[in-house]
Amino acid sequence: MSVVIEQPRSPRNRKQANFEKYGWMYMRASGVVLVILIFGHLFTNLFLGEGIKAIDFAFVGGKWSDPFWQVWDLLMLWLALIHGTNGMRTIVNDYTSREGLRKALVIALWAICAALIVLGTLVVFTFDPCPAGSPANLLPSFCPAS
Amino acid sequence: MPSMPAGTLYRGKVGMWSWVLHRITGVAIFFFLLVHVLDTALVRLSPEAYNAVIGTYKTPIIGLAELGLVAAILYHALNGVRVILIDFWRKGVKYQNVMWWVVVIISAVLFLGFAPRHLSHVFGW
Ligand code: HEM
Numbered sequence: 001m002s003v004v005i006e007q008p009r010s011p012r013n014r015k016q017a018n019f020e021k022y023g024w025m026y027m028r029a030s031g032v033v034l035v036i037l038i039f040g041h042l043f044t045n046l047f048l049g050e051g052i053k054a055i056d057f058a059f060v061g062g063k064w065s066d067p068f069w070q071v072w073d074l075l076m077l078w079l080a081l082i083h084g085t086n087g088m089r090t091i092v093n094d095y096t097s098r099e100g101l102r103k104a105l106v107i108a109l110w111a112i113c114a115a116l117i118v119l120g121t122l123v124v125f126t127f128d129p130c131p132a133g134s135p136a137n138l139l140p141s142f143c144p145a146s
Numbered sequence: 147m148p149s150m151p152a153g154t155l156y157r158g159k160v161g162m163w164s165w166v167l168h169r170i171t172g173v174a175i176f177f178f179l180l181v182h183v184l185d186t187a188l189v190r191l192s193p194e195a196y197n198a199v200i201g202t203y204k205t206p207i208i209g210l211a212e213l214g215l216v217a218a219i220l221y222h223a224l225n226g227v228r229v230i231l232i233d234f235w236r237k238g239v240k241y242q243n244v245m246w247w248v249v250v251i252i253s254a255v256l257f258l259g260f261a262p263r264h265l266s267h268v269f270g271w
């Protein structure tokens with residue numbers, strides 16, 4: 001495929017330039033917030049208490065019955081997935097030379113991103129910490145069954 | 147005799163290696179996150195399914211991989227802050243080299259604070 005180099009004086013494509021600029025700013029703005037969100041996530045889930053040993057269904061039930069952690073996780077989900085996908089897009093742009101392949105990969109990236117955002121958001125909003133018929137010893141202590 | 151240009155902000159030395167590492171860690175975290183959203187989604191299936199899969203996070207091999215994940219996050223996050231400072235802080239470019247070493251040192255300190263505790267959880271020490 002041949003690369004088209006525009007005439008130096010042709011007006012630049014405003015839409016494209018703005019998209020790249022907003023992408024650049026988004027990487028930095030989301031990065032600052034993600035430091036706090038992810039460090040906080042790892043601190044509560046891996047460092048405090050029994051760390052990784054303590055994580056099970058009841059642990060998640062305890063956290064997600066608190067709106068504070070619901071909002072925390074939702075923000076982290078959206079910001080990290082869009083940040084990561086946009087970063088992967090940059091990398092795909094850098095290393096692919098065939099335009100068709102580049103387009104296909106970028107579309108695949110955003111499709112995966114969208115699917116996981118929808119899934120993760122639904123999971124937080126529809127989560128039931130006390131599902132009926134489950135063994136009581138697997139549920140958080142506040143469930144009527146346990 | 148033409149000589150190789152010395153390293154610039156972008157080529158050779160700290161400027162390049164900091165970027166290569168930033169890129170590799172970013173990709174690694176991205177793939178982890180894809181899997182992680184899926185494993186977390188199992189809470190909607192059943193407590194048994196979620197506990198079975200999250201149980202693998204507690205095995206020695208995955209437990210060690212988590213050390214790698216945390217190291218990658220620490221570096222990517224702190225070096226990301228460095229990149230932001232280079233872009234927005236007046237003196238950022240001047241101090242980019244020192245800042246990289248600061249990133250490495252803070253990452254190492256946080257990692258050393260975390261690793262023994264995590265290993266003791268994973269191996270039941
Ligand atoms: C080994 C390290 C990790 C463990 C053990 C872990 C554990 C968990 C657990 C137990 C949950 C359920 C809710 C909660 O506790 O808040 C969760 C959710 C989540 N984690 Fe992690 N996490 C780890 C690393 C990460 C990293 C590095 C990221 C970001 C890149 C991340 C992003 C998320 C997100 C976005 C959710 C919400 C998912 C959803 O909405 O469905 N986690 N994690």
Ligand code: HEM
Pocket residue numbers: 027028030031032034035038080081083084085086087088090091165168169171172173175176179219222223224225226227229230
């Ligand atoms: C913890 C806080 C984070 C900070 C402060 C941060 C910061 C940054 C910054 C500033 C960039 C742009 C670099 C540039 O334009 O040269 C970037 C790129 C990137 N980030 Fe992050 N990030 C964070 C978390 C994440 C997470 C959770 C992921 C994965 C889901 C991720 C994946 C990427 C990728 C793939 C790139 C592209 C790398 C490249 O173009 O070489 N980052 N990050």
